[in-house]
Amino acid sequence: xxxxxxxxxxxxxxxxxxxxxxxxxxxxxxxxxxxxxxxxxxxxxxxxxxxxxxxxxxxxxxxxxxxxxxxxxxxxxxxxxxxxxxxxxxxxxxxxxxxxxxxxxxxxxxxxxxxxxxxxxxxxxxxxxxxxxxxxxxxxxxxxxxxxxxx
Amino acid sequence: xxxxxxxxxxxxxxxxxxxxxxxxxxxxxxxxxxxxxxxxxxxxxxxxxxxxxxxxxxxxxxxxxxxxxxxxxxxxxxxxxxxxxxxxxxxxxxxxxxxxxxxxxxxxxxxxxxxxxxxxxxxxxxxxxxxxxxxxxxxxxxxxxxxxxxxxxxxxxxxxxxxxxxxxxxxxxxxxxxxxxxxxxxxxxxxxxxxxxxxxxxxxxxxxx
Numbered sequence: 001x002x003x004x005x006x007x008x009x010x011x012x013x014x015x016x017x018x019x020x021x022x023x024x025x026x027x028x029x030x031x032x033x034x035x036x037x038x039x040x041x042x043x044x045x046x047x048x049x050x051x052x053x054x055x056x057x058x059x060x061x062x063x064x065x066x067x068x069x070x071x072x073x074x075x076x077x078x079x080x081x082x083x084x085x086x087x088x089x090x091x092x093x094x095x096x097x098x099x100x101x102x103x104x105x106x107x108x109x110x111x112x113x114x115x116x117x118x119x120x121x122x123x124x125x126x127x128x129x130x131x132x133x134x135x136x137x138x139x140x141x142x143x144x145x146x147x148x149x150x151x
Numbered sequence: 152x153x154x155x156x157x158x159x160x161x162x163x164x165x166x167x168x169x170x171x172x173x174x175x176x177x178x179x180x181x182x183x184x185x186x187x188x189x190x191x192x193x194x195x196x197x198x199x200x201x202x203x204x205x206x207x208x209x210x211x212x213x214x215x216x217x218x219x220x221x222x223x224x225x226x227x228x229x230x231x232x233x234x235x236x237x238x239x240x241x242x243x244x245x246x247x248x249x250x251x252x253x254x255x256x257x258x259x260x261x262x263x264x265x266x267x268x269x270x271x272x273x274x275x276x277x278x279x280x281x282x283x284x285x286x287x288x289x290x291x292x293x294x295x296x297x298x299x300x301x302x303x304x305x306x307x308x309x310x311x312x313x314x315x316x317x318x319x320x321x322x323x324x325x326x327x328x329x330x331x332x333x334x335x336x337x338x339x340x341x342x343x344x345x346x347x348x349x350x351x352x353x354x355x356x357x358x359x360x
Contacts, residue, residue, distance in 0.1 A: 053217060055243060077193055077217035081247070084220075088250045103195040104221070107229050 004029065004066045004092075006052040006082050007073030011098060011118075013038035015070060020044035027061040052082045055089070068094035076101055083113055106144040117142055152178060154212070159186060166201050168192040193221045195229065203230040212238040212257075220244075223253045276353045279341070288346045292356055296336035300356070306330030311351035315343040 001024045005012050008030035016028045016039065026045035029052045030036060036047060050057035052073065063069065069086045071079035076099045083097040097115045099105035105115040124141030128134070155167045159182065167187050169175040175189035190197035192211065203209065209226040211219035216239055223235040237253050239245050242261040249256070265277075279289040294300055300308060305316055305328055319328050320339040326332075334340070344352055 053241070053244065075217065077215070077221040081217040081220050084251060085247050088247065101194060104193065104225070107195060107225055111224075111228060 001025065001067045002062060002065055003027070003068045003070065004058070004061045004063050004086075006030075006069070006071045006079070007098075008032075008035040008038055009072065009074055010038065011072040012070075015072065017044050027066075029057060029061050053078065053085065055085065058082075058086065058090070063090045063092065066090070066092050068092065068096070070096045070098075072098040074100070076104055080104075080108055080113070087113075102144050102148055109143075115142075117144075120145065152181070154210070155182060155186060168197065168201055193218055193225065195225065198222075198225060198230060203232060206230070206232050208232070208234045208236065210236045214240055216240050216244045220248060220251070220253065223248075224251055227252060276349060276356060278349075281346070282343075286346055287343060288349060289341065289343055290349065290352065291339055291341045293339045294334060294336055298334075298336065298356070300334050301336045303334055304330065305332045305334065308355070310342075310355065311344065311348040313345045313348055314352060316340060317343060 001019075003019055003024050003026050005016050005019075005026060005028045008016070008028055012028060012030070013035075016026050020026045021044065027048060028039075028045055029048045029050060031049070031051055033049055036043065046061070048057060048061040050060070052058065052071070063086060066086075069083065069092045071082045071086075073079055073082075079097045079099060083095050086092045087095050095114065097108070097113055099108065099115040099117055100119070102117050102120055105117040105120075109115050120143065121138070121141045123145075125135065128136065152167070155165050155178075158165045165186055167178060167182065168190055169178055169187065170189075170191045172189055175187055179187040188197075188201055190200070192198065192201070192213075203226055206226070209223060209232045211222040213219055219237040219239070223237045226232040226235050234255070235253055236255040236257065237248055239248055239256045239258045240260060242258050242264070245256055245258060245261070276290050276292050279291050281288050310316065316328050318341040319326050319332060319334075320341075321335065321337070328340070342352070
């Protein structure tokens with residue numbers, strides 16, 4: 001699969017390494033060259049330094065022939081905007097967005113974006129681990145907790 | 152802030168949201184506490200506290216396009232605000248704003264670029280405005296010293312069919328154009344043309360070098 005990853009933070013770097021080692025064709029877009037240290041000494045994939053909201057940068061990363069796009073920077077809004085550019089303009093079939101704010105994640109999930117909320121995943125998994133429950137499918141964790149719903 | 156000030160002066164109910172605490176404090180000192188709220192305008196609980204659900208208009212004018220996009224999109228989709236206006240800092244982002252339904256955008260870069268383009272380029276055609284649902288266009292061009300239209304009379308030039316050259320700006324003075332008017336370098340000429348003739352007119356202007 002051709003995959004473009006936006007953001008070389010901990011999630012992005014780990015994902016790039018994992019997908020590359022499984023033989024996928026990965027391109028990683030990152031604004032700050034210093035963040036590339038997370039990839040180790042030998043880069044596992046193609047690197048494009050630049051702004052992920054800039055279409056020319058995305059094209060350089062191969063977005064036009066990408067099968068999937070993962071926006072995993074630490075900026076929720078950057079991820080959400082990049083994902084929508086990629087989905088609407090470049091028609092990439094699989095798009096995932098990391099969104100740290102659970103309510104923003106829920107709002108965009110309603111608009112049809114696949115938003116991953118790390119705190120919901122971690123909280124849910126910790127809960128089940130603590131109470132010796134079996135782990136559940138991702139959608140069970142990746143939703144807004146009822147108690148937070150009432151905004 | 153200047154925008155908020157003017158809206159307040161016109162008697163509108165205005166609330167200015169600012170993420171940075173010190174900046175928010177400065178703004179409340181100037182505008183008054185009741186007009187400023189400290190908070191992230193992209194967070195739903197801030198939006199709720201700010202009363203997005205009863206806002207007539209939401210305007211997002213930060214320097215970050217992604218923040219303006221998300222604030223306006225949430226305003227529209229979550230709070231059903233009917234009118235949203237976003238500042239777009241990078242003109243290439245206008246398309247995605249339009250695609251997700253944020254129809255009203257302002258782009259300072261775009262405005263300045265258009266002005267610069269009008270100032271810098273000679274002999275190119277600049278669209279000033281469209282009329283009659285885009286069927287007619289008002290265009291202007293500034294004649295460079297290389298233009299072969301210079302020292303010709305307006306009536307001697309082979310304008311495309313339907314072109315109406317009507318006005319001339321010279322040395323800061325505007326005057327209606329007559330057939331006898333002789334064009335000079337530096338003149339800005341205004342014309343009304345059928346939109347499909349724009350390319351023909353451009354050819355008249357540039358092939359005459």
